[in-house]
Amino acid sequence: MSAVALPESMTVPTSYAGDSDVALAAAGDRLAFERLYRLHVNRVFSLCARMVTDRSRAEELTQDVFVRAWEKLHLFRGESAFGTWLHRMTVNVVLNARKTEGRNRARFEDDEEGDGVDSLPSRPLAPGDRMDLEAAIATLPKGARRVFTLHDIEGYKHEEIAEMLGVTSGATKAQLHRARLLLREALNR
Amino acid sequence: MTIYMPLDCDGFAAELADYLEGDAPDAVRAAMETHAAVCADCRQLLEDIGTIRDEAAALPTLTPSRDLWAGIADRIEAPVIPFEKKRSTIVVRRTWMRPAVAAAALVVFTAGITYGVTKKYFDNPASTPPALPGVVATGPSRAPDSVVPPAASAGTSNPTVAIAGPSVPSAPTPNTERRSPTPSGESAPPAGAYLANDGERVIDETRPMYDREIDKLRQIVKARRTQLDPKTITVLEQSIAVIDSAIAQSRRALKADPASGYLAKELNQSLEKKVELLRTAAMLPART
Numbered sequence: 001m002s003a004v005a006l007p008e009s010m011t012v013p014t015s016y017a018g019d020s021d022v023a024l025a026a027a028g029d030r031l032a033f034e035r036l037y038r039l040h041v042n043r044v045f046s047l048c049a050r051m052v053t054d055r056s057r058a059e060e061l062t063q064d065v066f067v068r069a070w071e072k073l074h075l076f077r078g079e080s081a082f083g084t085w086l087h088r089m090t091v092n093v094v095l096n097a098r099k100t101e102g103r104n105r106a107r108f109e110d111d112e113e114g115d116g117v118d119s120l121p122s123r124p125l126a127p128g129d130r131m132d133l134e135a136a137i138a139t140l141p142k143g144a145r146r147v148f149t150l151h152d153i154e155g156y157k158h159e160e161i162a163e164m165l166g167v168t169s170g171a172t173k174a175q176l177h178r179a180r181l182l183l184r185e186a187l188n189r
Numbered sequence: 190m191t192i193y194m195p196l197d198c199d200g201f202a203a204e205l206a207d208y209l210e211g212d213a214p215d216a217v218r219a220a221m222e223t224h225a226a227v228c229a230d231c232r233q234l235l236e237d238i239g240t241i242r243d244e245a246a247a248l249p250t251l252t253p254s255r256d257l258w259a260g261i262a263d264r265i266e267a268p269v270i271p272f273e274k275k276r277s278t279i280v281v282r283r284t285w286m287r288p289a290v291a292a293a294a295l296v297v298f299t300a301g302i303t304y305g306v307t308k309k310y311f312d313n314p315a316s317t318p319p320a321l322p323g324v325v326a327t328g329p330s331r332a333p334d335s336v337v338p339p340a341a342s343a344g345t346s347n348p349t350v351a352i353a354g355p356s357v358p359s360a361p362t363p364n365t366e367r368r369s370p371t372p373s374g375e376s377a378p379p380a381g382a383y384l385a386n387d388g389e390r391v392i393d394e395t396r397p398m399y400d401r402e403i404d405k406l407r408q409i410v411k412a413r414r415t416q417l418d419p420k421t422i423t424v425l426e427q428s429i430a431v432i433d434s435a436i437a438q439s440r441r442a443l444k445a446d447p448a449s450g451y452l453a454k455e456l457n458q459s460l461e462k463k464v465e466l467l468r469t470a471a472m473l474p475a476r477t
Contacts, residue, residue, distance in 0.1 A: 041258075045252065153245045176206075177209070
C-alpha cells in the first residue's frame with residue numbers, strides 16, 4: 001500500500017489571498033499578519049490540540065506559534081507554501097514546549113517514545129464504551145498519539161516525522177500501527 | 190523473518206504493519222490478501238484500520254474557544270526600547286530627586302525661619318516672637334549658609350528671609366546679606382551639592398538638618414513654656430508625641446529597608462511636620 005495521500009485539510013493552495021500578506025507581514029505589516037492568522041489559526045490550533053489534548057494549553061501554544069512565526073517571518077523564503085512552513089513550525093513549537101516543560105514530569109508519565117513498549121491508554125475505557133475518533137485519539141499514549149496525528153491526520157511521511165521526533169522511521173511505523181490498533185479497540189470496532 | 194505460506198491469523202497480524210505501510214514484499218502482500226479473503230476476523234481488522242485511517246484524514250479542523258489574536262498582538266506589538274535598563278535607572282534617580290530637592294529646599298526654608306525666630310527671641314527674650322516671616326526666593330537652589338537673617342529688615346512687622354542660590358551673585362543689598370557659617374555655627378554643604386548628588390544622599394543629608402532645626406525650636410519652646418497657656422502646652426506635647434511616634438516608626442522601617450524611597454519620604458514628611466509644629470509654638474503670642 002502506498003503512503004497516505006496528503007489530506008485535503010493539509011494541502012495549501014498555491015494562490016490564495018494570503019500570498020501578498022506573507023510579503024507584507026514579512027515587511028512588518030501587522031494587519032497583514034493578522035489576516036494570515038485568521039487564515040491559518042484553525043489548522044494550527046487543530047494540530048496543537050491533537051498533539052497535547054488540552055485545549056487551553058493548545059490555545060497558548062497556538063499563540064506561541066504565531067508569535068514565533070512573526071519573529072521568524074523574515075526567514076521564510078517562499079520555497080514552500082506559507083501554510084506548510086507554518087505547520088512545520090507548529091510541530092516544532094509543540095515538541096519543544098513539551099520538552100522544556102515536561103522534563104521532570106515526563107519521568108512519571110507515558111513518555112515511552114521509541115522504547116517499543118506498549119503502554120495503556122492514558123484514559124482507559126470501560127468495556128462496552130464507544131467514543132468518537134477525536135475522543136479516542138486523546139486516549140492514546142503520547143508517542144502513539146503524536147505519530148498518529150502527524151501521519152494519519154496531518155499527512156506527514158514517516159521520514160519527516162522521524163526527523164521531527166528524533167527517532168527512526170521504523171519506530172514511527174511501529175507507533176503508528178500501535179496507535180491504530182489501540183484506536184480500533186477504543187472504538188470497539 | 191520466516192514467512193509461512195499460506196498465512197494464518199498470527200502471521201497476518203505480524204505482517205499487517207508492513208502491509209499497511211506498503212513495505213511488505215509482493216509475495217507477502219498476496220498471501221495477506223488471500224488470508225483476508227477467507228478469514229472474516231482478519232478482513233474485519235483490515236477494514237477497521239482502513240476506516241480509522243480514512244476518518245482521521247477527514248477529521249475537521251478545530252476552532253479555539255476564543256479569539257487568540259489579542260494575546261498575539263500584545264506580544265508582537267510590545268515596543269522594543271533600547272537601553273531600557275539604563276533609562277529606568279535615570280527615571281528612578283529623577284523620581285528620587287524630586288522629593289530630595291523639595292526636602293532640601295524645605296530645610297533651608299525652615300532653617301531661615303528658625304534663625305529668624307531664634308535671633309529675635311534671644312535678642313529680646315521677653316518679646317513675643319514675630320509673625321510668620323515671608324520668604325523671597327532669588328535663586329533656584331538654597332542652602333542654610335545663604336539665609337539672610339531678618340535683622341536686615343528689623344523694625345518691620347513682617348520681616349523677610351531672602352534666600353539666594355550660590356549661582357546668584359551675592360552682592361549685598363539692603364535686604365540681603367550672606368552669612369557663613371550657618372546660624373548654629375556649623376558649616377552646611379554648599380547648595381550646589383544637593384543638586385549634584387543623587388536623590389538618596391540628598392534626603393539622607395537633610396535629616397540631620399531637620400534634627401538641628403528641631404533642637405533649636407525645642408529650646409525656644411522650652412524657654413517660652415512659662416509664657417504659654419498650659420492647655421496649649423498639653424496639646425502641643427500630645428501632638429509632638431504623635432509625630433515622634435511616626436518618626437520613630439519611619440526610622441525603624443527605614444533601617445530595615447534603607448533603599449525604600451517611600452519610607453524616606455514618610456520620615457522626611459514627619460520631620461517636616463514636627464518642625465512646623467514647633468515653629469508655630471515658638472511664635473505663639475505670650476499668655477495674657
